[in-house]
Amino acid sequence: MKAVRIHQRGDHEDLVYEDAPHPYAATGDVLVRVHAAGFVPDELSWPGTWVDRAGRDRTPSVPCHELAGVVAEVRYGTSGLAPGDRVFGLTDWHRDGAAAEYVAVEARNLTPMPASLDFEQAAALPLAGLTAWQGLFTHGGLRAGQSVVVHGAAGGTGTLAVQLARHAGARVIATGRGNAAETATRLGSHTFVDLERQPLEQAVGQVDLVFDTIGGDLLARSAGLVKPGGALVSITAPPPVTPAAGRAVFFIVEPDRAQLAELAGLAGSGAVRAHVGAVHPLAEAAKAFAAKRRGVPGKVVLSV
Numbered sequence: 001m002k003a004v005r006i007h008q009r010g011d012h013e014d015l016v017y018e019d020a021p022h023p024y025a026a027t028g029d030v031l032v033r034v035h036a037a038g039f040v041p042d043e044l045s046w047p048g049t050w051v052d053r054a055g056r057d058r059t060p061s062v063p064c065h066e067l068a069g070v071v072a073e074v075r076y077g078t079s080g081l082a083p084g085d086r087v088f089g090l091t092d093w094h095r096d097g098a099a100a101e102y103v104a105v106e107a108r109n110l111t112p113m114p115a116s117l118d119f120e121q122a123a124a125l126p127l128a129g130l131t132a133w134q135g136l137f138t139h140g141g142l143r144a145g146q147s148v149v150v151h152g153a154a155g156g157t158g159t160l161a162v163q164l165a166r167h168a169g170a171r172v173i174a175t176g177r178g179n180a181a182e183t184a185t186r187l188g189s190h191t192f193v194d195l196e197r198q199p200l201e202q203a204v205g206q207v208d209l210v211f212d213t214i215g216g217d218l219l220a221r222s223a224g225l226v227k228p229g230g231a232l233v234s235i236t237a238p239p240p241v242t243p244a245a246g247r248a249v250f251f252i253v254e255p256d257r258a259q260l261a262e263l264a265g266l267a268g269s270g271a272v273r274a275h276v277g278a279v280h281p282l283a284e285a286a287k288a289f290a291a292k293r294r295g296v297p298g299k300v301v302l303s304v
Contacts, residue, residue: 001019001020001021001022001100001101001102002017002018002019002020002100002101002282002283003017003018003019003020003062003099003100003101004016004017004018004062004063004064004099004100004282004283004285004286004302005018005020005060005061005062006044006049006059006060006061006063007059007060008059009050009059010044011044012044012285012286012289012290012293013286015063015285015286015289017282017283017285020060020062020100022102023096023100023102023103023104024104025073025074025075025104026075026104027075027076027077028075028077028078028106028107028108029075029078029104029105029106029107030071030072030073030074030075030078030081030087030104030105030107030110031071031072031073031074031075031102031103031104032067032069032070032071032072032087032098032102032103032104032105032110033069033070033071033072033101033102034067034068034069034098034100034101034102034103034304035068035069035070035119035123035303035304036067036068036069036119036120036122036123036279036301036302036303036304037064037066037067037068037097037098037099037123037282037301037302037304038064038065038066038067038123038124038126038127038299038300038301038302039063039064039065039066039097039099039288039289039292039300039302040065040127041289041292041293043063043064043065044063044289046093048092048093048094049061049063049093051094052094052095053094058094061096061097062096062097062098062099062100062103063097063099063285064097064098064099064285064302065090065091065092065093065097065098065127066088066089066090066098066123066124066125066126066127067088067089067090067091067097067098067103067105067123067126068086068087068088068113068117068119068120068122068123069086069087069088069098069103069119069304070084070085070086070087071083071084071085071087072102074107078107079107080107081107081110081112085112086112086113086115086119086122087110087111087112087113088110088111088113088117088122088123088125088126088260088264089105089109089110089111089126089255089257089260090105090109090126090127090130090255091103091105091109092105092106092109092255098123098304099282099285099302099304100282100304101282101304106255108255108257109255109257109260110257110260111257111260111261111264112261112264113264114264114265114267114268115268116267116268116270117267117268119303120276120279120301120303121267121273121274121276122267123301123302124156124274124275124276124298124299124301125160125263125267125274126260126263127156127253128156128157128159128160128274128299129160129260129263129267129272129274130253130254130255130256130259130260130263131157131160131235131253132157132158132160132161132164132211133164133259133262133263134251134253134254134256134259135157135161135211135233135235135251136148136161136164136165136168136209136211136233137164137168139231139233139249139251140209140211140231140233140249141209141231142165142168142170142208142209143168143169143170144168144169144170145169145170146170146171146207146208146209147170147171147172147173147207147208147209148165148170148171148172148173148207148208148209148210148211149173149174149175149204149207149209149210149211149222149225150162150165150172150173150174150175150184150189150211150213151175151176151210151211151212151213151214151218151219151222152175152176152212152213152214153174153175153176153180153183153184153187153189153192154174154176154177154179154180154183154184154297155176155213156274156275156298156299157213157235158174158176158184158213159183159184159187159274159275159298160272160274161211161213162174162184162187162188162189163187163188163271163272163273164266164272165188165211166187166188166189166190167188167266167271167272170208171190172188172189172190172191173189173190173191173192173193173204173207174189174191174192174193175192175193175194175195175200175204176192176194176195177194177195177196178194178196178197180192181194183275183297191203195218200218200221200222200225201221201224201225204225205225206225206226206227207225207226207227207230208226208227208229208230208231209226209230209231209232209233210222210225210226210230210231210232210233211233212232212233212234212235212236212239213235213236214236215234215236215237216236219232219234219236219237219239219240220239220240220241222239223239223241223242223243223244223246223248224241224243225243226243226244226246227246228244228245228246229245229246230243230246230247231243231246231247231248231249232246232247232248232249233249233250233251234248234249234250235250235251235252235253237250238250274299275297275298275299276298276299276301277296277297277298277299277300278291278296278298278300278301279300279301279302279303280300280301280302280303281302281303282302282303282304284302285302288300288301288302
């Protein structure tokens with residue numbers, strides 16, 4: 001099969017489109033014929049890209065841990081999926097990803113695709129969608145009637161966080177640069193704060209939850225925005241300041257089939273939609289990584 005691989009520690013310039021061995025589906029796995037794959041720009045720096053869970057070198061490795069495709073083979077011990085099913089989800093961080101014609105994935109990390117989604121839309125949803133879901137609800141405890149600030153509201157995770165929070169009945173305050181205002185408002189934010197022009201503390205006031213996707217000084221300043229009993233949740237780094245009478249949480253997203261199924265239902269009904277910024281063919285993976293590093297808005301997806 002054809003795949004994109006990296007043979008030594010490096011960056012996207014070292015990605016190679018080449019022939020690769022056909023993957024083997026172990027017990028509990030399904031083999032998926034990949035139609036689209038998504039990635040995170042910095043995933044080539046993740047430890048799991050280079051070693052397995054036992055710490056052994058696993059290069060050459062295949063990037064892109066988000067996928068959408070069709071089940072080609074089901075192994076013993078697998079339940080809930082069958083050959084021919086259209087599926088989407090995540091591959092394990094310590095296993096080969098989906099920048100290939102086929103990938104072996106634990107069945108528990110996949111869920112059926114809504115019929116209304118195309119493969120590129122579905123591949124843009126798992127990582128950002130699960131991150132937004134877990135940040136808002138699992139760690140942030142957001143409920144209807146509460147207020148939430150979403151920093152980086154025009155990014156891949158931020159756009160989904162705005163939609164999910166609005167759908168849950170929360171009051172949503174989106175932040176970002178001025179050119180993100182139209183996107184955040186269209187997706188459902190009640191208020192937009194231009195971080196380059198408006199004083200954050202005066203514009204926001206006190207909220208139940210701050211969900212931060214930017215980090216840096218903004219993360220530290222956000223502790224003062226949280227009401228007693230509220231939370232500051234970050235995906236960039238542990239918050240350096242804990243809100244007074246509140247919680248500070250840093251987390252790394254985890255695969256979750258039940259949450260993926262919830263996202264599938266919302267995406268299928270049109271309640272949420274991933275923002276696909278660009279689609280590149282598999283052979284142009286290095287170009288796709290470079291485009292995202294330059295700040296192309298939305299999710300950049302590989303079409304396989």
